[in-house]
Amino acid sequence: MIYKVYYQEDKKFSPQREKTQSLYIESDSPITARRLITEHTNYNIEFIQPLEGNHLEYEKEHTNFELVEFN
Structure with a gap:
């Protein structure tokens, strides 16, 4: 499954x-x-x-959709 993850760049600061x-x-x-x-x-x-x-299709069409891979 594909997930959209909302995050802040650094844990040291308040969101x-x-x-x-x-x-x-x-x-x-x-x-x-x-x-x-x-x-x-x-x-x-x-x-x-x-x-x-439909939500996944919308994200693919209307955002800078690119899957992140960690090696």
Whole structure:
């Protein structure tokens, strides 16, 4: 499944809506997605949203949709 992850760049600072960013990741579950991101970044994850159906198609057509892969 593909997830949209909302995050802040750094865990040291309090979250601010204006600085929230997002990325797209493919994973078996939101727990696995969170684990992958926290192992490879210092992001403060705010929310993980599953994308499917029309919502996924909308994101692909109307955003800078690119799946992030961590090696």
